[in-house]
Amino acid sequence: MNDKPDIKPATAVAHLGRDPHKHIGAxxxxxxxxxxxxxxxxxxxxxxxxxxxxxLTYGLHGLPTVVDLQSAYAKLEGAHAALAxxxxxxxxxxxxxxxxxxxxxxxxxxxxxxxxxxFCENQLRRLxxxxxYYDPCSVAGVEREMKANTRVVFAESPGSLSxxxxxxxxxxxxxxxxxxLLLMDNxxxxxxxxxxxxxxxxxxxxxxxxxxxxxxxxxxxxIGCSEAxxxxxxxxxxxxxxAASSDDCFLALRGLxxxxxxxxxxxxxxxxxxxxxxxxxxxxxxxxxxxxGARGHALWQRDFTGACGLFxxxxxxxxxxxVDAMLDGMRLFRMGFSWGGFESLILPVxxxxxxxxxxxxxxxxxxxxxxxxxxxxxxIADLSEGLVRLRG
Ligand SMILES: *Cc1c(COP(=O)(O)O)cnc(C)c1O
Numbered sequence: 001m002n003d004k005p006d007i008k009p010a011t012a013v014a015h016l017g018r019d020p021h022k023h024i025g026a027x028x029x030x031x032x033x034x035x036x037x038x039x040x041x042x043x044x045x046x047x048x049x050x051x052x053x054x055x056l057t058y059g060l061h062g063l064p065t066v067v068d069l070q071s072a073y074a075k076l077e078g079a080h081a082a083l084a085x086x087x088x089x090x091x092x093x094x095x096x097x098x099x100x101x102x103x104x105x106x107x108x109x110x111x112x113x114x115x116x117x118x119f120c121e122n123q124l125r126r127l128x129x130x131x132x133y134y135d136p137c138s139v140a141g142v143e144r145e146m147k148a149n150t151r152v153v154f155a156e157s158p159g160s161l162s163x164x165x166x167x168x169x170x171x172x173x174x175x176x177x178x179x180x181l182l183l184m185d186n187x188x189x190x191x192x193x194x195x196x197x198x199x200x201x202x203x204x205x206x207x208x209x210x211x212x213x214x215x216x217x218x219x220x221x222x223i224g225c226s227e228a229x230x231x232x233x234x235x236x237x238x239x240x241x242x243a244a245s246s247d248d249c250f251l252a253l254r255g256l257x258x259x260x261x262x263x264x265x266x267x268x269x270x271x272x273x274x275x276x277x278x279x280x281x282x283x284x285x286x287x288x289x290x291x292x293g294a295r296g297h298a299l300w301q302r303d304f305t306g307a308c309g310l311f312x313x314x315x316x317x318x319x320x321x322x323v324d325a326m327l328d329g330m331r332l333f334r335m336g337f338s339w340g341g342f343e344s345l346i347l348p349v350x351x352x353x354x355x356x357x358x359x360x361x362x363x364x365x366x367x368x369x370x371x372x373x374x375x376x377x378x379x380i381a382d383l384s385e386g387l388v389r390l391r392g
Pocket of ligand 1: 208
């Protein structure tokens with residue numbers, strides 16, 4: 001099943017990473033809670049010390065629930081192998097520490113997730129790594145910013161908050177020509193919506209906390225690795241002791257089974273709501289790469305195989321207390337960080353606070369919407385009432 005190249009994503013998410021024969025016939029890999037693994041003989045123990053024992057040696061590394069999530073994820077994304085860690089942010093930080101060393105330069109997209117940038121400023125610099133930022137929409141800019149010691153280019157497409165779609169194949173070409181690796185945060189599209197490795201990415205990062213978990217109740221991160229990058233990232237993952245727990249991997253695997261249908265529904269409803277919003281007089285622009293006519297749509301259409309329910313809405317200039325009244329009164333779109341769960345969310349966001357290379361017009365109110373799995377008509381009614389409060 002897993003080796004057939006022609007299976008479709010909906011089939012893959014149903015079947016990857018599980019083998020009932022290994023688990024009393026159970027459909028799903030159960031949660032393995034184990035620390036100590038017992039050896040029957042001294043010979044087995046000594047083989048383990050030499051790294052030649054074929055079984056598991058300790059619960060921190062290689063419990064079946066964790067391994068099954070990692071292998072399912074890797075196959076889905078076209079990675080050589082994957083590593084599961086306790087959060088999306090841990091996936092980002094481990095990938096960066098594992099690929100850059102003191103004296104190297106790391107080139108990061110200006111549209112990166114805020115905590116990615118904070119990690120670069122607060123920790124990578126402290127470790128002697130030089131960091132600078134590039135315009136996510138300019139391949140020429142990436143070329144210009146490459147230095148002799150640039151070892152890592154970090155991408156995120158679409159970008160956090162501002163949703164710039166990057167020309168990943170072209171950026172990969174520039175990075176590789178200069179001897180650098182391309183790391184990409186692929187959280188928005190998931191492996192179903194963006195085949196990172198087929199587009200030239202060397203290390204992919206996914207906050208499974210978002211759509212993979214899908215139910216707002218699990219933090220988990222995945223690092224997809226190419227064959228060349230896997231050994232050193234696996235080494236670091238082992239040395240740092242940062243494996244995800246079996247419980248969390250179980251929930252991620254459970255989420256995986258419905259990822260395809262959920263994303264379809266998120267995308268359909270988000271598109272319907274985006275089209276509706278565009279027609280409202282209070283709305284200046286809808287920034288949703290999957291929406292025909294939106295910025296980034298052409299590149300999205302060329303490189304992506306899917307979308308999700310997360311996008312941005314630029315409002316026409318309005319007094320803050322009016323926008324606050326709109327948000328305070330929402331019934332279904334609730335305010336909160338994170339996204340990717342079954343429920344709809346709305347949040348005032350400020351890309352200008354975490355940009356140094358590109359400009360963002362901070363004068364216009366800007367909202368990030370996560371369209372959940374609720375009835376689309378109910379969601380539009382909630383937004384419609386919100387726009388009434390905005391008008392005052
Ligand atoms: C949420 C998010 C992360 C971090 O995931 P956590 O599991 O919350 O640490 C990383 N990248 C992007 C793009 C995200 O939206």
